[in-house]
Amino acid sequence: MKLFKSLLYSFIVLIFISCDRSWHLSELYIQKIENSSKVIYKYDAWGGRDSHIFGYAILDSTDVFDIDNVKPLPFQYFENIPTKRNISGVICEKLDDKKASNKIFMPLEIKDNKEQGIKIKTKIFQNEGFVSRNQGYKRYQFETFKESKDSLFFYNLNDVESLEPEHLDVLKFKKTNIYIRTKSQNLISNISIEDLKLSPKNEIISNIRYDLTPQNKTDIRNFSNVGIFKEVKIRRKIE
Template identity: 45%
Template sequence: MKHTAKLFCLGLFTSLYGCLPGMGEWEITLYEQKIEGTSKAIYKYDAWGGRDSNVNGYAILDTTETFTIQRISKLPITQLNGIPNKNLINAIGTENSKETSDFFPITTEKIKSEGINIEIKNYKSNSLRKKSQGLWRYNFARFKETRDSLFFYNLDYNTSMNKSHLDSLKISKGNVIIRQKENKDIIELVIQNLILSKINNDSIVSNKPYFLKPKNKMKSDQFSNYGVFKEKNTVPNTVYN
């Protein structure tokens, strides 16, 4: 009877071990964007652990260190606003509020992480979603990159229901994610093209989501490391003891 009770307790502990926060293994999908003027990078991560536990967000870490869930400190941001540099990162956050205006910043928060100043403009929690209507899926032939923007050319909408064509598309850098294979072949670019009004107190003009695929084989290192998140394909599992 005692032996049976011990086996039951051991099985229960093993089951709980997989779902308790901070215990077990994490499968991590990780994207890295270098920060200008420093060896640090900002990471966008999505990690799954035992019993379908999930943590995701953004964090800053030196590129000489191995990314693990227990090592990072999650930033209170939803997405970036421009290209990070060693002096300042501009970002967007969300918060619950009874404010009547959806698209103007409610508060501005200043924090520091890994020695880098971060300024966060907070909007109502549903503001970004309301300006993100639709899915814009295109195949593109070529691109050009400047310091703060990406230009895509000869774009065809890649669903059978809509055959629209764009000669060109301008995207602001910052919230650009490159999904890639281990050999750096690009699978897809996932973009939130955030546009804030420069003349109307940083109100949200648009936050369109784009999914762009190259028409021909293209490598991720054809894009710079700044203003662009690139998928890391060699992320080890994080194991908590």
């Protein structure tokens, strides 16, 4: 009887754990939309049974981010800096068992909708074509930077990834898919950039992932809040 009760208890606990779908944020970033009360969050969260969700959501700056009540934007990458009127993004088609005979580098479909009064344009690309234009991953340390209205410039960069390190005088990025992480006291630990390039005719040119680290102490407040996602520190609940 004791053995039965023990097995029954274990079974109930297992069901409870398996059915627990509460989400726990692992990453959260925020970006302001210029001349608007709206902000965009980038989130990443894990739930029961290793379930995983991630994406972007538009909220009013007065709202508290709640992972259980967000409506995700329908794409993976931003094409341009979001504005109070227009947001344009890119996503790959849903994966299936079919393998495309030819790689396509133009959008398969372009969808338009509205979210909180903002026009949302989503360009859907073929997986095979999109992935084949991926040009890898690069890591650099930078000495200084400069920011303009639509771009970021990093200077005096040293390659810290390659077996044959290279030195670059400058790297320029369009302010779109840029994510800044911090350590203590607003000091930057890492800047991740998805450098997605499309031609004026919407053809995929390239997509390169960069991770940049500052050589010197760099305050995140030296960067603007527009066109750049900044990490939001998550307060963990004490059980």
